[in-house]
Amino acid sequence: MRVPIVAGNWKMYKSAQEAADFITALLPKLTPLEGVERVVCPAYIALPAVSTALQGTPIKVGAQNVHWKTEGAFTSDVSAPMLKGLVEYVIVGHSEVRQYHGDTDARVNERAKAALAHGLKPIIAVGETVDTYRAGGTEAYVGAQIRACFEGIPQEALANIVVAYEPIWAIGTGLTPTVEEANTIIKKAIRDVLAELYGADAAQQMRIQYGGSVKPDNMKAFMQQPDIDGALVGGASLKVDDFVTLVTLAQEAKR
Ligand code: PGA
Secondary structure, X not given: OOOOEEEEEOOOOOOHHHHXXXXXXXXXXXXXXXXXXXXXXXXXXXXXXXXXXXOOOOOEEEEOOOOOOOOOOOOOOOOHHHHEOOEOEEEEOOHHHHHHHOOOHHHHHHHHHHHHHOOOEEEEEEOOOHHXXXXXXXXXXXXXXXXXXXXXXXXXXXXXXXXXXXXXXXXXXXOOOOHXXXXXXXXXXXXXXXXXXXXXXXXXXXEEEEEOOOOHHHHHHHHOOOOOOEEEEOHHHHOHHHHHHHHHHHHHHOO
C-alpha cells in the first residue's frame, strides 16, 4: 500500500514571515490528517523559519530545487549539504525551472542524484508541452523523460524518490487532462517504464503524484484513480483551507 503524498509548491510566494504565519494557521488543521504524507515547499529564504516551526510535527518540508554540486562558484545556487537538516524533500525538474533556467533531463538527473547522495528525497517532476499533448505524443515523451531522469539511479534509492506528473499546459492554467488521461500516463509512461527499469515490484511501490491545477473541486476525482498517489499543488497550496481540503480528500480517497 503506497502512502499518499500531497506537497505544496509555494513557488516565489510568501516571505519568511508570511510563511511562518501561514504555518501557524495551517498546523493545527493539518496535523490530525494522518495517513497522508504532508509536505510544504517554501522558497529558500523561508526554509529556516518553516523548518523550525515544523520541527517535531508530522508536516515535512521540501525545497524547490537543489544544485548538483556540493559547493563552488555558483552564484545564487544552493547545494544539497546546505539543505540537509532543513528539508526532507526537494523538487527537481519542475517545468518552470526547465523553462526559465534551462534545465534538461540530464540536469534533472544530476540534481536528483545530488539530493540522494546527501540523504534528501527528490520529487522528480516530468510533463509534456501542449503541442506534444495535442499531437498525441505524451506517453512517448514522458516515458523518455523518466528514462533520462532515472539514468544511473540504483534500485535501492527508489524508496526515497517521488515522481510528479505535471503536464506543463495544466500548471497554473485551470486546465487539466481528464483524470483517466492522467492515470493512463502515470501508469503507462511512468509506472510501466519504471517496471522495465527496476522490476514490477519496485515500480508498484513508487509514489507518483499528479500536478497541474489541482483544486478542492477536482482533487477527489484525481485521488480516486488507482495509479495517482497524491498531488503536487501550486496555487491551491497557498491558502490554508484549500490545502487542508486537498489533504482531507486524499485521505478519504486512499483510505
Ligand atoms: P498549480 O501548480 O497547482 O498552480 O497548477 C502546480 C505546480 O506547479 O506544481
